[in-house]
Amino acid sequence: MIQLRNIRKSYKTGYTQLEVLKGIDLDIEAGAFASIMGSSGSGKSTLLNIIGILDEYDEGDYRLDGRMIKGLSQTEAAQYRNRFIGFVFQSFNLLPFKTAQENVALPLYYQKMDRKKRQALAMEYLDMVGLADWAEHLPNQLSGGQQQRVAIARALITQPKVILADEPTGALDSHTSYEVMQLFQKVNKEGITVIIVTHENDIAAMTRRVIRLRDGIIESGGVAASASS
Amino acid sequence: MIDFDKWQEIFNSIRRHPLRTILTALGVFWGIFMLVLLLGAGRGLQNGVEYEFRDDATNSVWVRRGVTSLPYQGLPKGRRIRFTNEDYDMLAEHFKEVEYLTGRFYLSGDQTITYGKTALSYSVRAVHPDHRYLENTMMKSGRYINETDLKEYRKVAVIGAVVQKDLFGDEPPLGKQIKIGSTIYTVVGSYTDTGGDDEMRIIYIPVSTAQKVYAGTEELHQLMFTTGDMGLEEIQQLQEEVRDAFARRHQFDVNDRKALYVFGAAEEYQKFMNLFAAIRAFVWFVGLGSIVAGVIGVSNIMLIVVKDRTKEIGIRKALGATPRSIIAMILQESILITAVAGYLGLLAGVGAISLMESIAVEYFRSPRVDLGVGIAATLVLVAAGALAGLMPARKAAQINPVVAMREG
Ligand SMILES: Nc1ncnc2c1ncn2[C@@H]1O[C@H](COP(=O)(O)OP(=O)(O)OP(=O)(O)O)[C@@H](O)[C@H]1O
Ligand SMILES: [Mg+2]
Numbered sequence: 095m096i097q098l099r100n101i102r103k104s105y106k107t108g109y110t111q112l113e114v115l116k117g118i119d120l121d122i123e124a125g126a127f128a129s130i131m132g133s134s135g136s137g138k139s140t141l142l143n144i145i146g147i148l149d150e151y152d153e154g155d156y157r158l159d160g161r162m163i164k165g166l167s168q169t170e171a172a173q174y175r176n177r178f179i180g181f182v183f184q185s186f187n188l189l190p191f192k193t194a195q196e197n198v199a200l201p202l203y204y205q206k207m208d209r210k211k212r213q214a215l216a217m218e219y220l221d222m223v224g225l226a227d228w229a230e231h232l233p234n235q236l237s238g239g240q241q242q243r244v245a246i247a248r249a250l251i252t253q254p255k256v257i258l259a260d261e262p263t264g265a266l267d268s269h270t271s272y273e274v275m276q277l278f279q280k281v282n283k284e285g286i287t288v289i290i291v292t293h294e295n296d297i298a299a300m301t302r303r304v305i306r307l308r309d310g311i312i313e314s315g316g317v318a319a320s321a322s323s
Numbered sequence: 324m325i326d327f328d329k330w331q332e333i334f335n336s337i338r339r340h341p342l343r344t345i346l347t348a349l350g351v352f353w354g355i356f357m358l359v360l361l362l363g364a365g366r367g368l369q370n371g372v373e374y375e376f377r378d379d380a381t382n383s384v385w386v387r388r389g390v391t392s393l394p395y396q397g398l399p400k401g402r403r404i405r406f407t408n409e410d411y412d413m414l415a416e417h418f419k420e421v422e423y424l425t426g427r428f429y430l431s432g433d434q435t436i437t438y439g440k441t442a443l444s445y446s447v448r449a450v451h452p453d454h455r456y457l458e459n460t461m462m463k464s465g466r467y468i469n470e471t472d473l474k475e476y477r478k479v480a481v482i483g484a485v486v487q488k489d490l491f492g493d494e495p496p497l498g499k500q501i502k503i504g505s506t507i508y509t510v511v512g513s514y515t516d517t518g519g520d521d522e523m524r525i526i527y528i529p530v531s532t533a534q535k536v537y538a539g540t541e542e543l544h545q546l547m548f549t550t551g552d553m554g555l556e557e558i559q560q561l562q563e564e565v566r567d568a569f570a571r572r573h574q575f576d577v578n579d580r581k582a583l584y585v586f587g588a589a590e591e592y593q594k595f596m597n598l599f600a601a602i603r604a605f606v607w608f609v610g611l612g613s614i615v616a617g618v619i620g621v622s623n624i625m626l627i628v629v630k631d632r633t634k635e636i637g638i639r640k641a642l643g644a645t646p647r648s649i650i651a652m653i654l655q656e657s658i659l660i661t662a663v664a665g666y667l668g669l670l671a672g673v674g675a676i677s678l679m680e681s682i683a684v685e686y687f688r689s690p691r692v693d694l695g696v697g698i699a700a701t702l703v704l705v706a707a708g709a710l711a712g713l714m715p716a717r718k719a720a721q722i723n724p725v726v727a728m729r730e731g
Binding site: 143146148149168172175177181183189200201203204205209248252 | 638
């Protein structure tokens, strides 16, 4: 599903150049449930954003479901994101002025699906994450766990091939974290590839594969590890 | 079909920031309001002046007598200049380019006009036949003063429509005898005049008759002529030549501007027209200035909008919003605000102008904005609003979603 070959990425800050990813080789098969771990600043988010086509890389090759992801226009990138990828963020990133249902339906708006169909589908996905009764609520009327479940419903509504979650439990207590992880497990069982960035060992332990990043290089769980798993 | 979702997004955004929206709209509203108001007022002023000129031929030149203010070849200053028929003849002979020529002889003060038992007071002018062209006199019935009247010193009168109504009511006036003072005249014509009622309260009689009956001399009080289709410079040249000729005949210094007044309506008219061109330019300058200010305001506020919505735009992009859809989102809001505000400004401007229309002041008449200008201004504004939004919108579309989502 995901093939990274010698991916390099650096940020220019002022006069200095910060190399964040220093040659990443990584294969993630379809249907995987993987976590990426590493110390703060090791480049986890950067890697995830590259996989999610939210950010560009400087060198190397990236194939997503067989397609070469390189030098895409912004429009193409937007369309790939919309069709293939669902994002879940640590800070939920719901639009504060839209109801839960409208938030979930938003990706379908960018597929030009008509409103009625969109809203009906959004209701189904809200039901799936157990929040059908909260459809009309605004994000600030929901708990953190509920907001994250709305965000997951939003990520799933386009039936993406890959779900990318950057510290999805980072802002949640452990009980809620487990609920959210159970949801990811359920999603994964349906065949969707799930990749989670996390700091917490117990969260990583709930995934089937752990990729460790250190100073912009894969320390373990990369290509070689995937062959053995 | 109207894209309901898009509109909903826009109205949502507007509803979330009512103050900002109102401020943006106000700038645009004010710009277009001022433009419409200024254009309308400018036109009103022009109409007013054109109205003041409507009565007289704009190519007429009036020659009036004065008193010398400079000594000339041993003659003292303070001499009164007098015109006679010879001056009329001189103009007719030496200035072939003159189109219509007339003298005027005023009977002193208003005269008592008697018909049957009715006696009323009107002013009487004794004139040459060409006079009718200088005053834009239009015959209603009968005829005007003619050459034969002059030659035979006929006691005939041409009366204004108001005089006719006052004296005769519905009776036909032609052939009737009226008394001017104690002299009996036959009414041979009646006329109307675009100059309004006051211009139709006048009675015209042959200049020769008046000279004989009321002065016993060949005196004229004023001379007037028109210049055909001569250009302004030719007219000014002619005026100088006329002044020259009179200076020689009446022996005064050509540079003595008080001895003789030569007044050209064309010159005056041109002066006004130049003034209007300047006023119009000024109006456009100020009006466009306020529109530009409005547009800059829109652009600024849209920049703030984009900044405010950075995180939202980042999220939308992560979810699959294309740069186009982001541009459209920002742009449509900007266009909607400018279009509505511009339209309201147009309405308010037109409303204010119709209020001004009821104000009756001299030199100010029928202020009006032609619809074309109003619509063009609104369209320009909407386009400008789009342009004003475009820069911030494109900026928004280029936002890196990762960076954007980190905000706020
Ligand atoms: N847009 C950017 N411009 C400059 N430097 C950046 C940018 N994004 C990330 N970095 C730097 O790149 C390095 C890696 O960042 P990244 O967010 O990938 O780390 P991370 O592993 O996700 O850390 P954390 O666990 O704290 O989230 C950091 O040193 C960070 O400061
Ligand atoms: Mg991170």
